[in-house]
Amino acid sequence: MxxxxxxxxxxxxxxxxxxxxxxxxxxxxxxxxxxxxxxxxxxxxxxxxxxxxxxxxxxxxxxxxxxxxxxxxxxxxxxVGGQVMPTGDALLSGYYLNELLIRLLARDDPHPGLFDAYASAVQVLASEHGEALQPALRAFELVLLREIGLLPVLNLQTPTLAPLQAQARYSLVPEGGLVQAAPGDDRASLDGEQWQLLQLALDDPAPFSATLPEAAMVMAQLKPQLRTLLHYHCGVTTLRTRQMMKDLQAL
Structure with missing residues (x-):
């Protein structure tokens, strides 16, 4: 207000x-x-x-x-100081996080926990550890979606609220939430135990830091699911910063 x-x-x-x-x-x-x-x-x-x-x-x-x-x-x-400006892919990734916040956050709606997660993500982007870039993006996406109420609980099946089976596969989909994956769809799904570990990390007092290593373990399968969910809630097929990344990679 x-x-x-x-x-x-x-x-x-x-x-x-x-x-x-x-x-x-x-x-x-x-x-x-x-x-x-x-x-x-x-x-x-x-x-x-x-x-x-x-x-x-x-x-x-x-x-x-x-x-x-x-x-x-x-x-x-x-x-305030304390960190350098990110460069290259890290800089574009920072612009991507900024675009998500502009598109998904209402004005004058405080989210101190999300602010702390963003500050931590920017510190990772400003570091020289390139291998942490993708896990940092996935961890921040999860924290963002949870903070603004767009992420279902990740240790229950959304339609039935039944507990996840550790070895069964589940997909995160717009509107449907966390549902059983189609047979053979391992590229855009995680097993129940992996989703449960992500939920435990998000429940940690420092959710970004706790989620970072868990996201690193499942990056390839998590990325398309989160991308689809974010595009759905942003109302676009491709975010401008993602398109910029694609264009630069094609040069």
Missing amino acids: ATNRRISDEPAFVLHRYDWSESSLILEVFTRRHGRIALVAKGAKRPSSSFRPVLLPLQPLRVSFGGDAEIRTLKGAEW
Whole structure:
């Protein structure tokens, strides 16, 4: 809910930025205690602006803002530091996470746990451990879907609420939830024990960190299921950042 009081020292990340005038920007910002909000950064494009070197994506910030309109006014922004800007595939992956948040999060809807998961995911992207990139994306997708109520419980069959059988195969599908997989469909399904381990990880007090190693074990089978579910809820067949990745890989 919008407020006219000034908010100070709020942990935040810039998700996207738009030109508003010759000298100012509109920012889509993900904050820990206020969720996704829109801010106008007046004069941010001027060479002398203190905002100019700070308002970058995938960098931890502390921001101050105020106003009671839908688009509030940025009063201050400080780079927290502690990590470098991701590059290459990691940078594109960060833009992908930002696109998911913009498409799926309502404005002014706080999700502090999701903010912490995002901050942890960005730290992984900024590291030099490329092998952790795909597990980090899958872990964040799971945490995101669970946090906004779009992920069914992963230790029960959704239609019947019956417990999963450890060795049986199950698929995660839009509308249907977690259902028994079609015979022979091992590429887009996991066995019951694997789904149960993912649920245990999501229930951990630090769900992103706990889910990361579990997602790494089932990346190939998990990716198409989560992609289908995310595209369904985003209302698109391909996200813009995914299409950008495909285009770059084709060069």
